[in-house]
Amino acid sequence: MAENPNLNMALEAVLRDRDDLYRRLMQAERKLKEMSDLQAMKDSYEARLSEKDKIIEAKDKAIESKDNRIASLERKLEYLQRKVWGSMSEKRRLPDDPNQLKLDFGESDMTPEEEEAVRQAIKEVNEYRQVKVREHEKRVPVRQKLPEHLRREEEHIYPEGYLGNEDQWVLFDETETSEHLEYKPAELYVRVTIRHKGMRKDTNRIITAPVKNEPIPKSYASASLLTELMVGKYVDHLPFYRQIQMFKRIGISLPPSSIEAWFHEVSDLMRPAYYRLKELVLSSGYVQSDETTIPIINNEKHQTIKGYLWLVRSVMNNQVFFFYHDGSRSMKVALELFKDYQGAIQTDGYTGYGILEKIKGIIIICCWAHARRYFERALKHDKARAEYALTMIGMLYDVERIADDDNMNEQQRMELRKRLAYPIICSFEKWCLTEYGKVLPKSPIGQAMNYFLNHVRQLAHYTMDGKYCIDNNLIENSVRPVAIGRKNYLFCGNHDAAEDAAVIYSFMGCCKAADVDFKGWMNYFLNHVHEYDSDYSKDLAELLPSSLKDRKII
Incomplete structure (x- = not known):
C-alpha cells in the first residue's frame, strides 16, 4: 500500500507540535523550579537581613549605652577633678558674655511690678560688686612674727677672734638679731602618788589621805x-x-x-x-x-x-x-x-x-551651695545657661556680703533679703521653668534645673528669718x-x-x-x-567647751 504523503506530513507536524509542547513543558517546569528556589532564597535572604537588622539594632543600643556610660563617667571625672584641683568657693566671677546679665522677661509670666523689683535688686547688687572690685587690692604675703608668749633663749655670737679681751676690741651696742622656732620633743614621766597616814593627838583615829579621783579607776x-x-x-x-x-x-x-x-x-x-x-x-x-x-x-x-x-x-x-x-x-x-x-x-x-x-x-x-554645685557641673555641657544660673546665685551671696559688710542684725538682714534676694529667686525660678522644657532632663543642666525646681520653696525659706544661713557649709x-x-x-x-x-x-x-x-x-x-557622779545638783552642761570658755576656765 502506497504511503499517503499528506498523512506523513500531518504526522510530522503533530510530532513537531508535541516536541514543541514537551520542550515548553520542560522549560515551564524548570522555570517553576527556579521560581520556587528563588522564593526560598528570597525568604532565606529576608530572614538573614532581619537577623542582621536585629544585630545592628542591638549593637546601636549597646553603642548608645556605652556613649551614655562614657558621658556619665566623663561628668564624674570632671566633678572629681574640680573637687581635687578646682575652686569650691561660692564666689563666682561674672559671665564671659555681659549680655547674659540682661534679663529677658518676654517668655516669663511676671507682672510689671515683679519685673521692676527684680531690676532694682540686680541693679543694687551690681553696684555693690563694682565697688568691691575697685576696692580690691592684691595682698602681698608678709612674714609673721613669732608669738610673744613663747619662752626666749638668747644665743650670743661674737665676731671671729673675739675672746673677751675688751682691751683689743670695741663692741658696739648695735646688734643684728634673728629668731628661729625650736621644738622640744614630748616627755613622758611617772607621777607617783603617795598617800600619807596620820593621827591627831587628841583622837585615836588614824586618817589616810583621800584617794584622788582618776579618770579610769585602777588604771595607770x-x-x-x-x-x-x-x-x-x-x-x-x-x-x-x-x-x-x-x-x-x-x-x-x-x-x-x-x-x-x-x-x-x-x-x-x-x-x-x-x-x-x-x-x-x-x-x-x-x-x-x-x-x-x-x-x-x-x-x-x-x-x-x-x-x-x-x-x-x-x-x-x-x-x-x-x-x-x-x-x-x-x-x-x-x-x-x-x-x-x-x-x-x-x-x-x-x-x-x-x-x-x-x-x-x-x-x-x-x-544654696548644693544647688550651685549642680550648675557648676553643667558648665562644660551648657555654658550659657549654667553661667546665667551661677550669676543669679552669686547675686544671692552678694546680698549676704552686703549684710556682713554693714554688720546688720537679724531683723535688718531679713528685710534686706526680702527686698533683694527674694525677687531674684522668683525671677530665677521663672527662668528655670521657661528653660527646662528646652533641655534634656537627664543632662547636667537638666538635672541642675530639676534639683532647683524641686527644692525652690525650701531654698527660699532662708529669707524668712535673719538668723538662717544661705547654705549649710558650717x-x-x-x-x-x-x-x-x-x-x-x-x-x-x-x-x-x-x-x-x-x-x-x-x-x-x-x-x-x-x-x-x-x-x-x-x-x-x-x-x-x-x-x-553623785552631786545631781550640778548640770553636766557646765563641762561643755562653750560653757568653760564663757567662764574663762580654759
Whole structure:
C-alpha cells in the first residue's frame, strides 16, 4: 500500500507540535523550579537581613549605652577633678558674655511690678560688686612674727677672734638679731602618788589621805595620757597603732588592748554629757543636719559595710553632736532623731528629711551651695545657661556680703533679703521653668534645673528669718574630721566602736566650733567629770567647751 504523503506530513507536524509542547513543558517546569528556589532564597535572604537588622539594632543600643556610660563617667571625672584641683568657693566671677546679665522677661509670666523689683535688686547688687572690685587690692604675703608668749633663749655670737679681751676690741651696742622656732620633743614621766597616814593627838583615829579621783579607776593611764591618745586619733587623725609606734620611739610600749579598753572607758565617761549636749542642741530653734559614711567591720561576712553618722549642729549656740544608729541612713532614723524637735532644719535636700516637713512646727531649709554645685557641673555641657544660673546665685551671696559688710542684725538682714534676694529667686525660678522644657532632663543642666525646681520653696525659706544661713557649709565643715579620719584609721571594729567614736567626735566638734583648745578641754573634763557622779545638783552642761570658755576656765 502506497504511503499517503499528506498523512506523513500531518504526522510530522503533530510530532513537531508535541516536541514543541514537551520542550515548553520542560522549560515551564524548570522555570517553576527556579521560581520556587528563588522564593526560598528570597525568604532565606529576608530572614538573614532581619537577623542582621536585629544585630545592628542591638549593637546601636549597646553603642548608645556605652556613649551614655562614657558621658556619665566623663561628668564624674570632671566633678572629681574640680573637687581635687578646682575652686569650691561660692564666689563666682561674672559671665564671659555681659549680655547674659540682661534679663529677658518676654517668655516669663511676671507682672510689671515683679519685673521692676527684680531690676532694682540686680541693679543694687551690681553696684555693690563694682565697688568691691575697685576696692580690691592684691595682698602681698608678709612674714609673721613669732608669738610673744613663747619662752626666749638668747644665743650670743661674737665676731671671729673675739675672746673677751675688751682691751683689743670695741663692741658696739648695735646688734643684728634673728629668731628661729625650736621644738622640744614630748616627755613622758611617772607621777607617783603617795598617800600619807596620820593621827591627831587628841583622837585615836588614824586618817589616810583621800584617794584622788582618776579618770579610769585602777588604771595607770592619767588624764593627760588619755587626752593625748584621743586627740591624736579624733583631731589629728592618727590611728592608735601609729601612736603606739610614736610612743615606742620615746621609750614606752603601750599594749593595743589597753588602749582599746581606754577608748571605750573614755567614751563611757563622756556619754552622760553627750546626752545633755544632744538635749541642748535639739532644744534650739535652728539646726543644720547632714550625714557622712563610716566603714564598719561585719564580723559575720568578714568585710566592711557602709555605715552612716548623722550630724546635727546648733548654729546659734555653736554646739554640734554626732548620732549613730546601727549605721542606717533611712527615714526612720531622721524621725527618731527629730521626733520632739520644733524649729528649722537646714539640709542638703536628702529625701530622708522630706517626711519631717509634715510634722507641725518643723521647717525644712535647703542649701544654696548644693544647688550651685549642680550648675557648676553643667558648665562644660551648657555654658550659657549654667553661667546665667551661677550669676543669679552669686547675686544671692552678694546680698549676704552686703549684710556682713554693714554688720546688720537679724531683723535688718531679713528685710534686706526680702527686698533683694527674694525677687531674684522668683525671677530665677521663672527662668528655670521657661528653660527646662528646652533641655534634656537627664543632662547636667537638666538635672541642675530639676534639683532647683524641686527644692525652690525650701531654698527660699532662708529669707524668712535673719538668723538662717544661705547654705549649710558650717555643718559640712564639721563633717571634715570624720572624712579625713576614715582615710587614716580606715574603719570601726563594730557598731559599738562607731557609737563611741560618735561621742568623742561630738565634743571635738564642739571644741572646734567654740574655738577651744582640744587638749585643754579634754584634760579638764577627765580631771573633773567624777565630781558630777553623785552631786545631781550640778548640770553636766557646765563641762561643755562653750560653757568653760564663757567662764574663762580654759
